Amino acid sequence: MNRQCRATDETLWCSLREAFPLPSWSRAMAKESSYAEKLAFIEEITTDVDAVQERVLAEILGRNGDSEYLAKKCGLAGATDRATFRAKVPMVSYQDLQPYIRRIADGDRSPILTGAAHPVTEFLTSSGTSGGERKLLPNVEDVLGRGMPMPSLVTALISQNVPGIGQGTALYFHFAKSETTTPGGLPARTVLTSLYKSNRFKNSPGISTTSPLAAILCEDTFQSMYAQMLCGLCRRRDVVRVGAVFASGLLRAVRFLQVNWEQLAADVEAGVLNSRVTDKSVREAVAGVLRPDPELARFVRAECSKGDWAGIITRIWPNTKYLETIATGAMAQYVWTLNYYSGGLPVASMGYASSECNIGLNLHPLCDPSEVSYTIMPNMAYFEFLPMDIDAGDASHADQLVELARVEVGREYELVVTTYAGLNRYRVGDILRVTGFHNAAPQFSFVRRRNVLLSIEADKTDEAELQRAVDRASSALLRPLGAAVLDYTSRTCTETIPGHYVIYWELMMTNKDAAVDDDVLERCCLEMEEALSAVYRQSRVADGSIGPLEIRVVRPGTFEALMDYAVSRGTSVGQYKVPRCVTALPAVIELLDSRVVSCHFSPKLPHWAPAGQR
Ligand code: AMP
Numbered sequence: 001m002n003r004q005c006r007a008t009d010e011t012l013w014c015s016l017r018e019a020f021p022l023p024s025w026s027r028a029m030a031k032e033s034s035y036a037e038k039l040a041f042i043e044e045i046t047t048d049v050d051a052v053q054e055r056v057l058a059e060i061l062g063r064n065g066d067s068e069y070l071a072k073k074c075g076l077a078g079a080t081d082r083a084t085f086r087a088k089v090p091m092v093s094y095q096d097l098q099p100y101i102r103r104i105a106d107g108d109r110s111p112i113l114t115g116a117a118h119p120v121t122e123f124l125t126s127s128g129t130s131g132g133e134r135k136l137l138p139n140v141e142d143v144l145g146r147g148m149p150m151p152s153l154v155t156a157l158i159s160q161n162v163p164g165i166g167q168g169t170a171l172y173f174h175f176a177k178s179e180t181t182t183p184g185g186l187p188a189r190t191v192l193t194s195l196y197k198s199n200r201f202k203n204s205p206g207i208s209t210t211s212p213l214a215a216i217l218c219e220d221t222f223q224s225m226y227a228q229m230l231c232g233l234c235r236r237r238d239v240v241r242v243g244a245v246f247a248s249g250l251l252r253a254v255r256f257l258q259v260n261w262e263q264l265a266a267d268v269e270a271g272v273l274n275s276r277v278t279d280k281s282v283r284e285a286v287a288g289v290l291r292p293d294p295e296l297a298r299f300v301r302a303e304c305s306k307g308d309w310a311g312i313i314t315r316i317w318p319n320t321k322y323l324e325t326i327a328t329g330a331m332a333q334y335v336w337t338l339n340y341y342s343g344g345l346p347v348a349s350m351g352y353a354s355s356e357c358n359i360g361l362n363l364h365p366l367c368d369p370s371e372v373s374y375t376i377m378p379n380m381a382y383f384e385f386l387p388m389d390i391d392a393g394d395a396s397h398a399d400q401l402v403e404l405a406r407v408e409v410g411r412e413y414e415l416v417v418t419t420y421a422g423l424n425r426y427r428v429g430d431i432l433r434v435t436g437f438h439n440a441a442p443q444f445s446f447v448r449r450r451n452v453l454l455s456i457e458a459d460k461t462d463e464a465e466l467q468r469a470v471d472r473a474s475s476a477l478l479r480p481l482g483a484a485v486l487d488y489t490s491r492t493c494t495e496t497i498p499g500h501y502v503i504y505w506e507l508m509m510t511n512k513d514a515a516v517d518d519d520v521l522e523r524c525c526l527e528m529e530e531a532l533s534a535v536y537r538q539s540r541v542a543d544g545s546i547g548p549l550e551i552r553v554v555r556p557g558t559f560e561a562l563m564d565y566a567v568s569r570g571t572s573v574g575q576y577k578v579p580r581c582v583t584a585l586p587a588v589i590e591l592l593d594s595r596v597v598s599c600h601f602s603p604k605l606p607h608w609a610p611a612g613q614r
Contacts, residue, residue, distance in 0.1 A: 035166075038156035042363070045379055046441035050405035052378040057082060060382060060420055064115045069100060069424065082403075091386070091398040091416055091425040094135050101136050107184025113138055113422030120422065123188040124355040125570075136188055137355045143420045153361060154324075154350045158241075161366050162321045168240025171232040171317060172209045172324065173253045174216040175224055177572035190572040191355045192245065210235045212285030221564075221573050223277045225256050230264055230273070231289045232317070233300060239317040242342075243324030245574050247334035248563075250325045252573070254312065254341050255560060261304035269297035307512065311343030322346040327369045329430075329446040330463055330577050335369045336474075336484060340510060352446065356428055357381040357419045363438055373435040373443035378404060381420065385413035388431060398425060407442045409434045414450060453581040454492055456499040456546045459536040463580050466490060469531035470503070473524040481520065482511025487559035489592070491583040493550070500547035503528065504582075504592050506559050518600060525549045525602035537608035548602035555595045565591060 045052055061070065061080040070076045074088045090096075100112050104120050114120055123136040158165050176196045179189035187194075195201050196216050215227035232239065244250040257264070267274055271292030273283055303315050314320055323342055326349045327335050338347050348365040351358070352374040359381075360374030376383055384401040389411070401416055415428040432444035447464060454461040474485045486508035493502045507516060529540065529549050539546040563576055565588065582588045 034152075035156040035159050038153050039160070042153060042157075042361070043439065045377065046375060046439040049378045049440045049442075050403070053382060053404050054082060056379060057085060057382040057418065060418055061085065063118050063420065064113070064422055064424075066115045067111045067113055067422065069113050069422070074424070085418075086398075086401075089398075089418075089424050091401065091427060093427050097423070097426070101138065104138065105136060105182035105184055105186065105188075107182075109184075113424075114140055118142075118420075120186065122186055122194060123182060124191045124194060125188050126355040135355070136182070138422045139191075139194065140421045154365070157350075157361070157363060157365055158322075158324075158348065162240075165240060165321065168208075168319065169235065169238045170209045170241045170243060170324065171228075171235075171239045171320075172211065172242070173225070173228055173244040173249055173574075174209070174211060175221065175249070175573040176217045176219060177570075177574070178219045180570075190575050191353075192572060192574045210239060210289075212282070212289070214279070214281040214285040218279045218282050220279065221567060223279050223282055224573075225253065226260065226264070226274065226277055227282045227286050229253065229257060229260070230267060230286060233264060233268060233296065234289050234291070234293070236296075236317050237319060240319050240321050241324050242313055242317055242320050243348075245326060246577060247325045247327045247331040247338055247347075248576065248578060249574055250323065251334055251337055251341070252560070252563065254309070257304065257312070257316075258309065261300060265297045265300040265304070268292075268300060269294050310340055310510070313342040314345065315343075320345060322348050322366060324348050324350060326351070328352075328372050329448070330467075330580060332369065332467060337486065337508070340484075354428060354430075356417055356423055356426065357421070359383075359415070359417075360444065363443075373445050375438045375441050375443045376404060378441065382418035384416040384418070384425065385432075386416055386427070388412040388414060401425070404442065405440060407434045409436060409442075412447055454490055454501055454583070456492055456494070456501070457539060457543075459533065459539050459546065461501070461532060461536060465531075465533060466503075466580060469528040470505075472531040473527035476527055477520055477524050478507070478516065479510075481516060482509060482514035483516050484508050484510055487578055489559075489562075489578060489580055489582050489588075491581060491589060496547055498545050498547045501549045502552060503549065504552050504554050504558075504596075506554050506556065508556075518598070521551055521553065521598070521600035522603045525551050525600055526604065526606060529602050529606035532606075534608065537606050541605050541608040550602075551600045552592070552596045553598045553600070554592060555597055558592065558595045561591060561595070562588065 058080040061076065064070055065076055065078050065080065076084060076088055104112050105123065109119065118140045120138040121141040122139045124139050126135040126137060155166060174192070174196060176193045177190050179187050179193055182188055202213060210232045211228040212231060215224050215231070218224040218227070244253060263274055267290065269292065271290055273286050273290060277283060303312065322345050323338055325347065327338060327347045328349045335347060346366045347369050349369060349372045350362055350365055352360040357380055358377065360376040362372050363375050383404045385407050386397060386401055390400050402413065407413060412431055412433045415430045415432055417426050417428055418424050429450040431447040431450055433447050434442050435445050436443050448462050452460040452462050453466055470485055470488050478484055486506045488503060488505050490501060490503045493500055525548065529537065536546065559578060562578065566576055567573055579585065582592065
């Protein structure tokens with residue numbers, strides 16, 4: 001290894017470079033600047049996609065070929081080539097692997113999913129709000145590092161559009177979560193917690209943030225957020241980017257400021273941290289940053305007491321160039337609110353990753369959020385794609401899997417991964433659409449999670465459809481009045497006959513004089529129905545098998561309470577995503593229903609006509 005490399009992120013970058021050496025032309029270019037080298041790496045790796053994938057598969061099968069799963073269950077017999085892999089290894093879901101995972105979690109140290117030389121060292125717990133159940137995904141110590149150059153690749157990409165970005169610092173809200181231990185003694189924690197606790201994160205020169213590590217690692221959400229916000233305020237002029245992993249986390253931080261600015265300002269004035277922060281290491285870390293600053297305290301009070309929160313991010317952190325947060329998929333509905341609080345700053349959704357593995361990068365980070373595509377990084381795992389337009393009844397789905405270099409523009413696929421950490425042809429559950437290519441590497445827009453959200457009978461409403469419907473009603477009927485939907489979720493109500501959709505809305509007034517009366521909310525119900533699928537409207541109009549859609553308006557703060565509830569049950573704040581459907585979560589329904597302030601029903605039938613008569 002090149003001894004000149006600095007620790008951690010740079011070291012990992014160097015080892016990655018070693019695994020995928022640059023040709024001589026780009027090595028020469030690399031001398032110019034490390035950004036140039038990283039950009040050259042992206043160029044190279046996206047040019048040689050198929051060869052890189054073949055090599056990655058051989059490497060994975062070489063590492064894990066002696067595992068019980070590959071050797072005995074699949075009968076791979078040491079083969080590392082694609083043809084044998086395709087012929088012998090089935091496509092699986094979490095349920096298929098659960099018995100193997102259980103044994104590892106219970107302490108069986110034989111090579112079950114990974115090779116004898118690469119034992120599972122921890123489990124990563126998925127957010128659990130997508131499929132309902134929290135999944136335990138195996139991880140191997142050296143594997144997460146494959147993704148760690150991501151932050152430095154991201155900074156290199158951004159530097160092309162925002163000169164000097166490397167010099168400033170980021171106000172980036174990170175949250176670690178408490179971890180558990182499996183009966184067999186392995187840690188089970190979120191992927192972000194695993195990352196934050198790793199040495200490569202602690203020492204990474206690629207990530208300069210205002211948040212002290214002690215605050216990030218503090219498992220008490222209030223103390224962690226308070227300390228991160230306070231440090232962000234103290235260094236407000238150094239901040240050039242503001243972010244959190246998911247848009248919902250960033251908005252929660254804004255909300256935190258709305259609720260706690262008076263106390264934060266008092267702390268800044270006195271230079272003394274609030275006694276509600278009791279964690280010793282957090283107090284020590286904040287003491288290194290906090291000084292009595294009456295002028296800053298006056299400024300915070302003046303900005304936050306105006307009652308006008310439009311553009312608050314750029315008012316408080318005036319040098320912010322863009323927001324760095326994921327605003328695609330389920331997070332797309334927050335784009336409008338992000339714009340509102342930031343005064344329209346660009347929103348960079350930089351990466352696409354999961355507990356299974358790191359997946360892709362957005363090579364055009366400052367593009368409009370609705371146009372984001374992720375380029376899958378072919379060195380992260382072996383990627384295959386299940387076409388969405390094949391016959392669902394066909395049992396031989398694995399035969400239909402398409403390799404990364406062979407997907408077609410315009411088609412939708414479900415992502416299937418084979419990882420260094422022992423998942424083989426594993427369905428992630430994400431549906432992606434191919435939007436184009438960067439060199440030979442396909443680019444994908446995130447379409448949705450596989451699971452349907454709402455269904456009363458033949459209708460199948462997914463997350464994207466529901467979001468479009470909420471968006472349509474909100475932009476047509478609420479925004480002109482100075483109101484918006486701050487957050488929402490849904491469920492089917494089958495206590496009535498016929499059943500109907502119930503959509504819970506928390507409203508936000510962007511104009512303090514906004515009046516949203518019953519009539520407007522009834523029209524919102526109808527507008528949503530108009531936006532739902534033809535199958536839904538047919539059921540409503542022709543079949544009468546679905547009742548009028550209902551909006552239940554909930555009290556301000558309800559979605560925060562929902563998040564607190566999820567966090568109290570083990571979800572990490574950093575990974576939390578509002579469940580878009582709560583039909584199967586009676587405790588959450590109870591929480592929501594206890595906070596309903598008014599109910600509204602669609603006043604008439606939406607439009608529907610048989611095909612050809614529209
Ligand atoms: P988890 O494993 O709990 O961290 O959740 C990973 C899932 O979050 C992915 O499988 C996606 O469904 C979703 N996700 C992650 N990154 C993005 C992104 N950039 N855009 C949309 N959805 C994402």
